[in-house]
Amino acid sequence: MSDFALHPRLDADTLHVTDLPLCQVRLMNDARYSWLVLIPRRADIREVYELSADDQAQLWKEATILGKAMMAAKAGDKLNLATLGNMVPQLHLHVIVRHETDEAWPGPVWGQGRAVVYDTAQETAMRACITRCLETSGLN
Amino acid sequence: MSDFALHPRLDADTLHVTDLPLCQVRLMNDARYSWLVLIPRRADIREVYELSADDQAQLWKEATILGKAMMAAKAGDKLNLATLGNMVPQLHLHVIVRHETDEAWPGPVWGQGRAVVYDTAQETAMRACITRCLETSGLN
Numbered sequence: 098m099s100d101f102a103l104h105p106r107l108d109a110d111t112l113h114v115t116d117l118p119l120c121q122v123r124l125m126n127d128a129r130y131s132w133l134v135l136i137p138r139r140a141d142i143r144e145v146y147e148l149s150a151d152d153q154a155q156l157w158k159e160a161t162i163l164g165k166a167m168m169a170a171k172a173g174d175k176l177n178l179a180t181l182g183n184m185v186p187q188l189h190l191h192v193i194v195r196h197e198t199d200e201a202w203p204g205p206v207w208g209q210g211r212a213v214v215y216d217t218a219q220e221t222a223m224r225a226c227i228t229r230c231l232e233t234s235g236l237n
Numbered sequence: 238m239s240d241f242a243l244h245p246r247l248d249a250d251t252l253h254v255t256d257l258p259l260c261q262v263r264l265m266n267d268a269r270y271s272w273l274v275l276i277p278r279r280a281d282i283r284e285v286y287e288l289s290a291d292d293q294a295q296l297w298k299e300a301t302i303l304g305k306a307m308m309a310a311k312a313g314d315k316l317n318l319a320t321l322g323n324m325v326p327q328l329h330l331h332v333i334v335r336h337e338t339d340e341a342w343p344g345p346v347w348g349q350g351r352a353v354v355y356d357t358a359q360e361t362a363m364r365a366c367i368t369r370c371l372e373t374s375g376l377n
Binding site: 143144145146153154157161162164165168175176177178179180181182183184186195202203204205207208 | 283284285286293294297301302304305308315316317318319320321322323324326335342343344345347348
């Protein structure tokens, strides 16, 4: 994994949270949503099927378990899981807890309005929430 | 799986193609994209994590293998895999071959413009393409 390098656009739009066995977990810097991005720490991967079978299984495991824990923690109405990558080719998986009251509901979140960056208190609270989710889910 | 029933909105928007071990494979009736929808044939499932671990693994397997084959068949630029479900709660996974020349690129496909329904010749060709992809991938 030594060749793994984060795409500059992901680096600019998200905040580092932690590293799981496969993925770097990052928080989309947009307080309107509970929106995580998981990036497999593998070099030069664009598509899920370019990962090994074991890595694919680990990617879905990390995303699904973390998503389930976040849904509970945030009392979400629907979990959105998506790998698009039309703008940023580096493989990354969106894990988004949606609420029927959120700004983009029921549409997808991408390209809707402007991001509202976290203030310090919000970011601290969100990091604590994610940490609890990771601990209770046994992912790290 | 006897209780599986397709949501009316999915039934209206998509065309039945085939049934895989877990999922019903349906074609979004929109000739602008090579867009499949996989619906696990399980009753009352909204979230990926409500499926058993085996079913989750099978869902990702069917989506990834079929997506890879469709990417090759359609010379796609990027594969989009997504489960959103904000409008249709029944769990369904979008498998979309994207091209840099398609109408919504680089944005997501949902909610962009109006669907262009397949004419008979287009539908026949697309069904043949999907059948070949399923055969070569060993999924059915």
